[in-house]
Amino acid sequence: MIRPLHRGAASAALLLSLCSPALAAWPDDKPIELVVGFAAGGETDILARVLAPYLQKHLSPKANIIVVNKPGASGAIANTYVQRAAKDGYTVAMVNTPPMNFMPLVQATPYDPDQFALIGRVVSDPTLLVARDDSPHASLKDLVAAVKSGKTTATIGQNGLGSNGGVALNLLIQESGAALTEVPFTGTGQSKIALIGGHVDMIFASHTAVPKPESESVKLRILAQFMDKRAPMLPNVPTAKEEGFDVVVPSDRGLAIHKDVQADIRGKLQAALEASLKDPEFLKAANAFADILAYKSGTEWQEDIEAAKAPLEQLAASLKQRGAAR
Known part of the structure; x- marks a missing residue:
């Protein structure tokens, strides 16, 4: 009676491995969506489309990144889409600050900035x-x-x-x-x-x-x-x-992903982003952004956001009081 149980356990393990191929195959088995919260043709969209081929290049020879536009509500629609997507590494946000972290302070938003893990800052625009x-x-x-x-x-x-x-x-x-x-x-x-x-x-x-x-x-x-x-x-x-x-x-733009995505996937994305911003071909293609390219790791960028949080909270409180007084 023991042997059948062992065979059953082995079969179950095999079945589980077959049912979760995406994690093992990432990023090769389906396209990665790079989600932009603004319309096609805008500055954020153009940056994403210039960057995408180089992220592909430095992730894997089989990686495929497509830019998806979800404009509206200062990026809230796109941010919500990314946070509600499967936590498998195939949905990445191009986020903009201050909108990402300021809007939830002044109104209810369907996304939570604390649920994002920042991958890295790409530009800092004065x-x-x-x-x-x-x-x-x-x-x-x-x-x-x-x-x-x-x-x-x-x-x-x-x-x-x-x-x-x-x-x-x-x-x-x-x-x-x-x-x-x-x-x-x-x-x-x-x-x-x-x-x-x-x-x-x-x-x-x-x-x-x-x-x-x-x-x-x-x-x-x-x-x-x-x-x-x-x-x-x-x-x-x-x-x-x-x-x-x-x-x-500053007007900063960069990549983020849901914090529940596996740490090794987040690490590979950050390594690919860093390599892309050093790639001579990318630097040539992104010449229009040359003055504002300003890479920071996700951790460093998060530290900047935390440092800027107090005045934004004070401003949000002031705006709410001003609105209530009207």
Whole structure:
């Protein structure tokens, strides 16, 4: 009677191994979805599509990565899709901060940022305050002083509450006490048109949206960058901190996956990402992003996010109080 039991156990073990081929075969047996929370053709989508072939290359000769767009709700739709997918390593998110970690602070979201394991940061895009070159304000400090004195008002465009510009503007209002007027837009293309046309006084934009402000159809000027220190490509633009306002809001993009995905799969993804960002062919293909490529491991990136958490929580509390008072 003992032998049949042993044969049965062996058969059960064989059956289990046959029923779970994906884990053993990862990443070769089916496509990996790289999910982007913004529309095709945008900056995040273009970055994902440039990166995908090199992730494939450095993962496995048989790996196949496809970019899937799930736009809407400042990335919440895509983030939710990834978190609800099977935890088998075949669904990876291209996440954007601050939206990923700020939106759950101000409203209920169907995803939880704490359920993500960050794979690595790919880019860190400076957040800029941009004006027309004929603006009467020479600096951020001058702008704040003029508005607080009551001598002028200032309308400032931004791309939504959870965007890097929306967060930076609201933190600036909170930090400075200046009654700056928000004008929301759905994209930087719209806000740039409004600025050039004189419909708003300034806009918040990422560096990739205005890489050459002096070459726009109407010459533009950067008043300040909202980074911890001056970005290498903007050595002559002061930071908000230098102007006296402790507001640091970079626009970071990178990869994340559900934290329940096996650690060895997460490690292979991080190794492939790191190798991709050192690959000469990728660096050539990603030339448009050359100024903002800024790899950090998932652990290092998470540390940055944790360090920036307190001011975001304070801002969220302030916004909720402001909303309740209306």
